[in-house]
Amino acid sequence: MAKVVVLPKPVPSTNLAISVTPVVFSTVAYDSKANITPNNSTDLVQWQTGSYKTTYLPANGRQTKFVFDKTYVDPATFVNKDTAVAGYPAKVAAIAGDTSTPSRNSASAPVAVGGLAASRVAQDAGLKWQVSGLSDLQTASESTNPWKYQWQFFDGDGKKLTTPTTAQGVTHTSxxxxxxxxxxxxxxxxxxxxxxxxxxxxxxxxxxGKPYRAQVTFTTTASDDSKKRADNTITVSSNVAELQVTKPAGKLSLDQVPNFNFGDINVSQVYNGTKNAAKKPEVTSNLAISDTRVGANDWQLTVNMTPYKTVTGTNLVAGNVLRLISDLDTSNTDLIDNNTPVTVATSAKTKPAVWPIKAQLLLNANPNIDIFNHQRFISTVTWNLSSNQVAVPTAQ
Structure with missing residues (x-):
């Protein structure tokens, strides 16, 4: 039994707001609610189609279901070129009161019809193309059965293309x-x-000037008899959207940094140092830089080294040197273990490549240190590749 409250006179509305799902799909019914202030207003809410092909069931009342026409997913009608809007930009609108009501209020809420924003990406970046509004579509469809999906592709004139294959670099098309x-x-x-x-x-x-286009179509079967179409199939399509692929952006990258592991050295080399030794501990490891940017010539590579110490915190006498011997800007670079950055290469003198870096260990004498067999002394060497255009992660 419903409760009916009879008011002595009409209560006009002072404000109207609409609650709606922000991304919807054509031919699917979604809920919408009109929120009236004050809540006991007697104004009638009338849903407005405006310039959009929308059906409201019912056409009047504070709550309704709305359906957008399939026109908005027709490739001949609309192609989305906007990367910020997931479909055709439309509105759900209503008025509270009628034309004879002086205080009539109106409101609208934006919705995107179709779920697919255009994508703009560089050729060498790759892409994972998301579809918006899918969770709400799952709810609105009321189907608990599996879905099949199929992507279709078009050229810039709307002509259907053959579905690209994995060999062409495209996966998950169906x-x-x-x-x-x-x-x-x-x-x-x-x-x-x-x-x-x-x-x-x-x-x-x-x-x-004729970007490719794409559209995805979903099919499932209705979960109960009241939702069945004539053939028991529910078919929903996204809008058509552009795939705007620009020229390669290029990338500056520190692909590999050396790992200098000197292995076991004689205890006497720690006590006496190696700076004046005829033969110094040495090891070779690779450094690699790549730069695929067009017209860029602005990078520099710096390196710094922390003091040598054990995992328990025992330090070597400061001032130890890692001598880097290479074909970079300078053939010999002395890196002191005080964490001070030293420039070892610039784009003005060195082109991106893979270089073998020979490192010699020049230790100061440590006559008073207490050490034991297989004790490890570790220093962190940090390589920093920088540019005026991009930030490149450091590597150690």
């Missing part, structure tokens, strides 16, 4: 998932490999 929001997981998300043949073709199309 499959079956337990719930539709699983599409964005690593196991199912549409993925484009960096510098793949497909990305190169897409970059060429973007350069010509």
């Amino acid at each position: 499959g079956t998932i337990a719930t539709i929001d699983a599409l964005n997981s690593d196991q199912n998300i549409l993925t484009f490999a960096r510098d793949s043949s497909f990305m190169k073709d897409a970059a060429a199309a973007t350069t010509k």
Whole structure:
């Protein structure tokens, strides 16, 4: 039994706000609610289609279900070029009161129809293309059955392309998932490999002003008889969106740094030092830098070293040197264990490559140190590659 409250006179609304799902899919019914101030207002809420092809059931009342027409997923009608909006930009709108109500209030809430934002990415970056609104779609569909998905691709004129293959660097173009929001997981998300043949073709199309386009279609079966279509199948499609692939961005990278492990040395070399020894402990390891940026010539490489000490905190006498012998800017660089950065290479004198770095261990004498067999002394050598354009992670 419903409770009915009869008011002595109409209560006009002073404010109206709409609650709505921010990303929706065409042909699927979603809930919307009108929030009226004051709550006991007697104004009638009327849902407005405006310029959008929307159906409201019911057309009046504080709560309704709305459905956007499939026009918004038709490739001939709309192609999303915006990377910030996940679909066709539309609105759900309503008024509280009628034309004869002086205090009539109106409100609208933005929604994106279709779930697919355009993607803009460099050819050498790769891409995982997400679809928005999938959790809400799962709820609105009321289906508990698995979903199948299939991506379709189009050229810049809207002509359908052959679905790219793994050999072309594109994976997860179709499959079956337990719930539709699983599409964005690593196991199912549409993925484009960096510098793949497909990305190169897409970059060429973007350069010509005709970016490729993509759209995904989902199918499932209804979970109960009241939701069944004539063929018991539910089909939902995203909007069509552009894949804007730009020229390779290039990258400055510190790909490998040396690991100088001198192994076992004689205890006398620690007590007496090695700076004046005829033969010094030495080891060789590789350093590698790559730079695929176009027209960039602005990097420098510095290195610094911490004092030698054991895991228990025993330090060697300060002022030990790691002599780096290489084909970098200077053939010999003395690195002192005081954590002071020293520049060893710049793009003005050295081109990116792989270099063998020979390191000689020049220890000061430590006549008063207490050491035992197999005690390890460790120093951290930090390499820092920097540029005016990009930040490159340091390496040790």
